[in-house]
Amino acid sequence: MPKADKIRWQQVMANYLVTRETLTGVVMLVDPRQGLTELDDILLEVIRPRVEQGLKLLVLLTKSDKLNRSEQNKALSIARLQTGGGEARLFSALKKEGVEEASLLLWQWTHPDAEPPAEPA
Numbered sequence: 385m386p387k388a389d390k391i392r393w394q395q396v397m398a399n400y401l402v403t404r405e406t407l408t409g410v411v412m413l414v415d416p417r418q419g420l421t422e423l424d425d426i427l428l429e430v431i432r433p434r435v436e437q438g439l440k441l442l443v444l445l446t447k448s449d450k451l452n453r454s455e456q457n458k459a460l461s462i463a464r465l466q467t468g469g470g471e472a473r474l475f476s477a478l479k480k481e482g483v484e485e486a487s488l489l490l491w492q493w494t495h496p497d498a499e500p501p502a503e504p505a
Contacts, residue, residue: 394423398430409440409493411486416445416459416474420466432468440493441470444486448474 401410410431414420420428420443435441443463448456456474463472471489475482488500 390423394427398427401427401431402434407434407439409442409490410470411442411444411490413444413446414463415447416451416456416463417447419459419462425466428466428468435467435469441467442486442489443467443470443472444475444482445472446475446477448481449476449479 401407412424412427414424431439431441443466445456445459445463448459451459460472460474466472473482473486473489475486477483492500
């Protein structure tokens with residue numbers, strides 16, 4: 385996608401994320417091999433005040449199965465620093481790593497006063 389189009393979409397997203405009063409949380413998907421892009425950093429700066437006010441933020445480091453343990457730890461540490469109060473987690477749809485944890489976290493975001501659902505037997 386051309387950079388100009390990316391910037392335009394970034395502006396639309398930033399406006400939505402800043403003005404949507406009923407927004408509970410934001411999930412950002414990041415390829416840890418690439419890290420956060422310049423546009424990701426800008427978006428994080430835009431929503432940082434809302435995160436500080438309680439907006440939930442989850443950065444999922446996708447394709448984490450393609451990294452060795454050392455690379456995973458490094459990527460996770462960097463992402464946690466960059467989220468500024470949000471959460472960062474490793475995630476691999478292929479290997480099903482982090483899927484249940486992310487699902488539970490999103491459920492908790494949308495059901496803050498309820499007990500988590502029981503795990504299937």
